[in-house]
Amino acid sequence: MNAIELRGLTKRFGDVTALDDVTLDVREGEIFGFLGPNGAGKSTTIDVLLDFVRPTDGEASVLGHDCREASLAVRQRVGVLPDGYHLYDRLTAREHVEFAVASKRSDDDVDALLERVGIADAADRKAGGFSKGMRQRLVLAMALVGTPDVLVLDEPTTGLDPNGARELREIIRAERDRGATVFFSSHVLEQVEAVCDRVGILREGRLVAVDTIDALRGALGTEARLTLTVDAVDDRLVDAIEAVEGVSSVRVDGSRTVSVTCEDDTKAAVLGAVSAVGVALVDFDTEEVSLEELFAAYTETEEEDGAVDAGAATPEVGR
Numbered sequence: 001m002n003a004i005e006l007r008g009l010t011k012r013f014g015d016v017t018a019l020d021d022v023t024l025d026v027r028e029g030e031i032f033g034f035l036g037p038n039g040a041g042k043s044t045t046i047d048v049l050l051d052f053v054r055p056t057d058g059e060a061s062v063l064g065h066d067c068r069e070a071s072l073a074v075r076q077r078v079g080v081l082p083d084g085y086h087l088y089d090r091l092t093a094r095e096h097v098e099f100a101v102a103s104k105r106s107d108d109d110v111d112a113l114l115e116r117v118g119i120a121d122a123a124d125r126k127a128g129g130f131s132k133g134m135r136q137r138l139v140l141a142m143a144l145v146g147t148p149d150v151l152v153l154d155e156p157t158t159g160l161d162p163n164g165a166r167e168l169r170e171i172i173r174a175e176r177d178r179g180a181t182v183f184f185s186s187h188v189l190e191q192v193e194a195v196c197d198r199v200g201i202l203r204e205g206r207l208v209a210v211d212t213i214d215a216l217r218g219a220l221g222t223e224a225r226l227t228l229t230v231d232a233v234d235d236r237l238v239d240a241i242e243a244v245e246g247v248s249s250v251r252v253d254g255s256r257t258v259s260v261t262c263e264d265d266t267k268a269a270v271l272g273a274v275s276a277v278g279v280a281l282v283d284f285d286t287e288e289v290s291l292e293e294l295f296a297a298y299t300e301t302e303e304e305d306g307a308v309d310a311g312a313a314t315p316e317v318g319r
């Protein structure tokens with residue numbers, strides 16, 4: 001059984017088509033990243049799953065339950081971290097989680113949940129004084145109540161510092177490992193890339209791609225940028241790098257830095273070429289295609305229906 005099934009899902013708000021014929025299967029036990037720029041329709045999809053919004057057309061189900069007909073059954077088995085969740089300023093963190101425990105009729109240990117999301121120290125403080133990251137951690141604790149079969153997280157990294165983002169990834173992996181399905185939306189590729197088994201890219205209400213990020217990058221033949229810092233740049237070095245198959249450009253930036261654009265799987269060969277000419281490599285840095293470029297590339301694929309050059313994509317296409 002799939003954890004989430006969307007069939008021809010369409011939602012119009014007046015003239016705005018928020019979702020346009022979206023069909024998607026999220027498998028049980030996978031971490032699925034739902035990616036898209038602002039306004040792409042991510043929150044609307046989540047609202048349909050929870051029956052906060054009724055689709056104009058099409059169907060959605062969670063664990064075999066129709067989201068409209070069986071919304072209570074769905075909500076009972078789903079843990080949600082909604083976008084912009086409203087906390088009660090005068091209630092403490094503990095009271096918030098106690099409320100979630102009571103409404104899910106679970107017997108979870110409130111302190112253990114607060115500990116798990118890293119705010120045990122603030123258990124008895126009122127949420128009104130919480131920072132953005134603390135609020136996000138508290139809402140995550142509420143989402144985890146009742147060992148949900150499906151976790152739906154809308155922009156869960158909002159407000160989290162790098163440590164918080166890492167801890168969130170660890171929690172997401174642990175939830176998947178115990179058998180839960182995790183569906184989370186983001187417009188930050190880096191956040192989902194580290195944990196997601198697969199991603200779907202939504203653009204202007206349409207699902208333009210569903211696959212692993214590696215496969216999406218691979219299918220586009222996208223290039224990586226490699227910045228090398230060496231003890232001294234010379235012509236021999238530049239010639240040697242240019243000679244590597246898959247390298248499309250080499251640019252010298254000052255006396256010690258070379259920027260190379262190459263196929264993703266030729267990075268090792270470039271490093272090999274550097275050592276073969278006897279130049280000492282001091283440091284190197286790689287940068288892969290950004291989410292913006294992935295969006296741009298997928299948009300071009302649709303329009304041109306042919307080969308894609310992500311590097312040639314105009315930056316504004318990805319917004």
Ligand SMILES: Nc1ncnc2c1ncn2[C@@H]1O[C@H](COP(=O)(O)OP(=O)(O)OP(=O)(O)O)[C@@H](O)[C@H]1O
Nearest residue numbers: 013016018036037038039040041042043044045187
């Ligand atoms: N209640 C509503 N009434 C009118 N239009 C709406 C409503 N909810 C969403 N929309 C519109 O539907 C489109 C999709 O919005 P949605 O919030 O689903 O996008 P999103 O991908 O979650 O964006 P973000 O990353 O900014 O949260 C947008 O054009 C938005 O303005």
